[in-house]
Amino acid sequence: MKRSFIREILEHTSSNTISFAGGLPDVSLFPCEALQSAAHTALQNAESLQYGTSTGYAPLKEQIAGHYCNRGFPTTPENILITSGSQQGLDIICRYHDGASIVIEKPSYLGALNIFKLNNMKDYSVPLEEDGIALEGFRQSIAKSKLAYLIPDFQNPSGRCYSDAHRKEIADIIEASQTLLIEDAPYSELYFHAPHKSISHMLPKQSYHLGSFSKVLSPALRVGWIRADVELLTPLIAYKEAMDLHTSGITQRMVCEYLKDDTSFEKHLQTLRVAYQEKMHYFCQQLDLHLPSFEYTQPKGGMFIYGRFKGVDTRALVQQCLAKGVVFVPGAEFGGANDEIRFNFTYSSFEEIAEGLKRIKSVLSSN
């Protein structure tokens, strides 16, 4: 079993290394004061320090269900299982479906690929195109699969977003099969222009929709969830209990207190969207200036810019770049081509973005 390149890199980079590697939010945008106040309120109640229920803190499940309803996707708290990050949500589903075959996008999220391997799943990867997963390949692979794992919103690693027409086509194909969709949506609120309807919304009885507060509030909280039909959700509860009994009661209550002020969360999301779009534009401008041979498409949301240096072995390149104090993730780590790269544009400061790309330029021009 290979460890995650990103998690290993995070352990080995020095404080002077400029990292475009992890899917990390901008630290300066964490709502620290509001979360401090939420933690203070939560800790006024000694019950916050007690064991909690396996499926999660009831008032938080109500808030999450309400969020789906506001988006026009009817949901009750019984449809929600709170998990320790959406990573655990995916792990729970895959442990339950141990050994199943699964259709995935190529490239796909590294943390998911590892879960599939650990759970002896057979994956069929289908190329991800501009509008979404290639339809013909998807249709063929679905016929031999029990599950499909898709990241339709600002995908990790490619940054791509499925068009509305493509979402509908995918939903129709899945509906006509016995397949279950696992829709991973940690970036769905980080759109620069407009939100998209989830595919799960069109398949309420045939989908697991994974959500998370990691990218929109803080990953350290480790609060995520699975939204699914009660029949699909119920057998997962025993797996959740076996793994950690329940997600941290303190952080669930912190999130719940924070969300009570509905307008401040919406304002925070809007701040993130504006700030990340600005950083994305700056990153692209610096790429065009220092690394004009890098071929990419500007993302419409999320945290990543994906592209390629035609013919360059980016696994070798990243080792040279590490020695110069800058790091990114080679596309091959996600099942992509050897000359592809994923850059995270949200974590680094504007100065670091310019400096990091200059360092990559100096490595390339010395080769």
Ligand SMILES: Cc1ncc(COP(=O)(O)O)c(C=O)c1O
């Ligand atoms: C597509 C995808 N799914 C899941 C996760 C895990 O997120 P969480 O912090 O909610 O466990 C990530 C994190 O980068 C991700 O990119």
